[in-house]
Amino acid sequence: MLGIENAQRLAELRAAVRLYQSRYGDLAGMIDLAKANSAMSSRQYRLDKLAAEHQRIKSEMASLEAEVERIERWVEFCLEDVIARAKADHAEAWSPTPVLGYRLWAVGDDGLHGVKMIWPSRSLTATCLSRGGDQEIPHTDGRCGRLGCGIYVAKTVGPLYTEFDVSSIGNLALGLVALAGKVVEHDDGYRGAEATVVALGASFGEHLLLTSDPEKLDDVFDDPTLILKERTVETEGERLLEMEMFVEEEARRATPWTLETNNE
Ligand SMILES: [Zn+2]
Numbered sequence: 001m002l003g004i005e006n007a008q009r010l011a012e013l014r015a016a017v018r019l020y021q022s023r024y025g026d027l028a029g030m031i032d033l034a035k036a037n038s039a040m041s042s043r044q045y046r047l048d049k050l051a052a053e054h055q056r057i058k059s060e061m062a063s064l065e066a067e068v069e070r071i072e073r074w075v076e077f078c079l080e081d082v083i084a085r086a087k088a089d090h091a092e093a094w095s096p097t098p099v100l101g102y103r104l105w106a107v108g109d110d111g112l113h114g115v116k117m118i119w120p121s122r123s124l125t126a127t128c129l130s131r132g133g134d135q136e137i138p139h140t141d142g143r144c145g146r147l148g149c150g151i152y153v154a155k156t157v158g159p160l161y162t163e164f165d166v167s168s169i170g171n172l173a174l175g176l177v178a179l180a181g182k183v184v185e186h187d188d189g190y191r192g193a194e195a196t197v198v199a200l201g202a203s204f205g206e207h208l209l210l211t212s213d214p215e216k217l218d219d220v221f222d223d224p225t226l227i228l229k230e231r232t233v234e235t236e237g238e239r240l241l242e243m244e245m246f247v248e249e250e251a252r253r254a255t256p257w258t259l260e261t262n263n264e
Contacts, residue, residue: 090140090184098178100198100251101153101190104160107171107204107224122197122214122221126150138184138191150184150191153177157244159188166240173202173224174243176212176250197221199250201243206232208239210246 020027105112105119112119126137128149138150154160157174166172176199179192199212202220204227211217220226233239 098180098196098198099153099183099190099192100254101155101177101179102157102160102247102251103153103175103177103195103197104164104166104169105173105175105202106169107173107202107227109225112173112202112221112224119197119221122200122217124151124195126191126193126195136182137193138182140184147186148184148191150182150193151177151179151195152189152191153179153195154189156188157248161240161244167236171202171204171224171227172240172243173200174240174247175200176247176254198254199247201239201246202227203233203236203239203243204228204230206234206239208233208242210242212250 017027017033103114105114107113108118110118126149128134128137128139128144130144130149139148142148160174175197178196178198179190179194180196181193183190183192197217200209200217200220202209202224204224207227207230209216209220209227209230211220233242
């Protein structure tokens with residue numbers, strides 16, 4: 001497109017040519033001028049057509065962009081819906097705050113023995129024997145056994161005392177365990193990716209340790225014979241009862257900040 005100055009200049013020149021034509025009739029160079037005029041108007045015509053098309057494309061793009069924005073919100077809603085339904089169907093939650101449950105250990109000189117292994121410390125990260133470590137532990141697709149991987153904790157103490165023949169285990173520890181990361185809920189308990197013992201009742205012979213002191217917990221997982229420095233409680237039944245009452249009381253104390261998690 002010509003600038004305004006150019007257009008002005010051309011208009012002045014055209015007026016001058018018309019003046020000379022009216023004054024002198026046929027002028028030399030008019031054929032070349034006609035060719036140039038025609039070349040310009042054919043280009044101008046194409047330019048106008050393209051400009052109109054450009055305008056049409058621009059407005060079509062703008063309306064498509066607006067539609068894409070609306071559809072993005074719809075897609076976002078669908079994605080969140082799928083995730084929410086999957087979590088609800090599989091009773092799974094990523095817990096920003098810990099989910100609490102109970103576990104038993106057999107107490108030995110060498111450490112606190114879980115069902116499958118000695119716990120090297122009061123904190124444990126789950127691995128999957130069949131599929132190795134990944135972000136999805138504990139698995140929920142049934143490929144790593146009926147119960148599946150992850151660290152299992154019971155919702156209440158009672159079933160643990162009946163499920164395991166506690167008198168045959170001998171020295172026993174009962175812990176309140178906080179699960180973090182991915183947590184899968186079952187009827188009687190939870191499976192989690194990360195577990196930390198936050199309170200422990202542990203017997204060694206007639207000695208009984210009850211503690212929720214993090215340092216003391218670290219020490220006893222490191223060396224269970226420290227329990228032998230604790231007070232004695234005469235019968236096994238009394239020791240079990242004291243452990244149960246202690247960890248349940250610790251769980252109640254922590255309940256205000258775990259309720260939110262359980263409601264998720
Ligand atoms: Zn697994």
